[in-house]
Amino acid sequence: MERESPWGALEVSDAHVHFFSHRFFAALAAQKPGLTLEAIATQLGVHLPPESPEKLGTTWTHELDRHQVARAALIASVPGDADSVLAAAHAHPGRFFSYAMVNPREWKPAPVDTVCLFPAMHRYSIHDACVLPIFEWAAENRRAVFVHCGVLSVGIRGKLGLESRFDLRFSNPVDLHAIALQFPGVPIVVPHFGAGYFREALMLADLCPNVYLDTSSSNSWMRYQESHLDLRHVFRRTLDVTGPRRLLFGTDSSLFPWGWKHQVFDDQAKALYEIGVSYDDARLIFGENLLRIMAH
Numbered sequence: 270m271e272r273e274s275p276w277g278a279l280e281v282s283d284a285h286v287h288f289f290s291h292r293f294f295a296a297l298a299a300q301k302p303g304l305t306l307e308a309i310a311t312q313l314g315v316h317l318p319p320e321s322p323e324k325l326g327t328t329w330t331h332e333l334d335r336h337q338v339a340r341a342a343l344i345a346s347v348p349g350d351a352d353s354v355l356a357a358a359h360a361h362p363g364r365f366f367s368y369a370m371v372n373p374r375e376w377k378p379a380p381v382d383t384v385c386l387f388p389a390m391h392r393y394s395i396h397d398a399c400v401l402p403i404f405e406w407a408a409e410n411r412r413a414v415f416v417h418c419g420v421l422s423v424g425i426r427g428k429l430g431l432e433s434r435f436d437l438r439f440s441n442p443v444d445l446h447a448i449a450l451q452f453p454g455v456p457i458v459v460p461h462f463g464a465g466y467f468r469e470a471l472m473l474a475d476l477c478p479n480v481y482l483d484t485s486s487s488n489s490w491m492r493y494q495e496s497h498l499d500l501r502h503v504f505r506r507t508l509d510v511t512g513p514r515r516l517l518f519g520t521d522s523s524l525f526p527w528g529w530k531h532q533v534f535d536d537q538a539k540a541l542y543e544i545g546v547s548y549d550d551a552r553l554i555f556g557e558n559l560l561r562i563m564a565h
């Protein structure tokens with residue numbers, strides 16, 4: 270399956286889609302007395318996901334088909350929800366990679382493709398002893414580890430009046446330097462170019478060849494930069510440091526009715542094309558890199 274792009278037909282895989290399952294919504298509802306799943310859907314103006322994760326997976330396959338997107342990494346976005354993405358991936362072979370948010374303090378191995386750490390959300394340092402078993406598991410099983418760094422705001426929590434007691438001090442990509450060197454065979458994915466820690470993310474990627482950056486979201490962190498940055502600058506500077514084999518295209522799509530955020534693709538493809546990225550390099554960034562690190 271290929272999608273129209275400035276280079277012509279291009280196979281596209283999305284490295285960053287949130288799988289907001291029924292269990293995810295139930296976990297949100299449990300955080301505020303009286304909050305029901307229906308109330309959440311109404312307040313957010315979104316579709317309530319079906320109870321069956323396989324069915325939500327089907328919804329996503331139709332959405333990806335509609336946009337000619339070959340595959341997506343689905344992120345279970347609350348600890349304990351790995352089963353949802355595993356079920357969706359199992360029901361739709363070849364379409365999804367299973368990513369699961371974990372809190373390392375209560376982590377149990379599950380056969381997902383990638384474990385996702387959110388140190389600022391769960392308030393631990395990457396240097397904490399609880400993180401080590403996850404990297405050991407990833408090294409043994411040839412899996413990847415995704416580590417959210419930088420600014421973290423979960424928009425839907427705010428809209429629902431839920432507190433977000435996150436701690437930004439645990440979100441510097443520099444914290445990953447030692448563990449990335451200790452586990453050189455484990456691909457480490459830092460989303461959103463470090464979400465505000467652009468320089469630090471590039472420093473880390475320069476020193477550690479196993480560090481990958483994902484391009485997902487609107488990248489509104491660009492407004493924290495001292496001087497004006499646009500996507501073309503961001504891509505050019507990143508490619509100068511990492512080359513084309515360590516960038517993973519992603520959208521950060523999540524909820525319906527919005528579905529797959531094609532605008533993120535359109536904007537990023539345009540920016541990459543304008544700075545002269547070749548068709549071969551575009552194939553890497555828009556899918557082949559993801560497929561390579563997911564092969565195990």
Ligand SMILES: [Zn+2]
Binds near residue numbers: 285287521
């Ligand atoms: Zn995200």
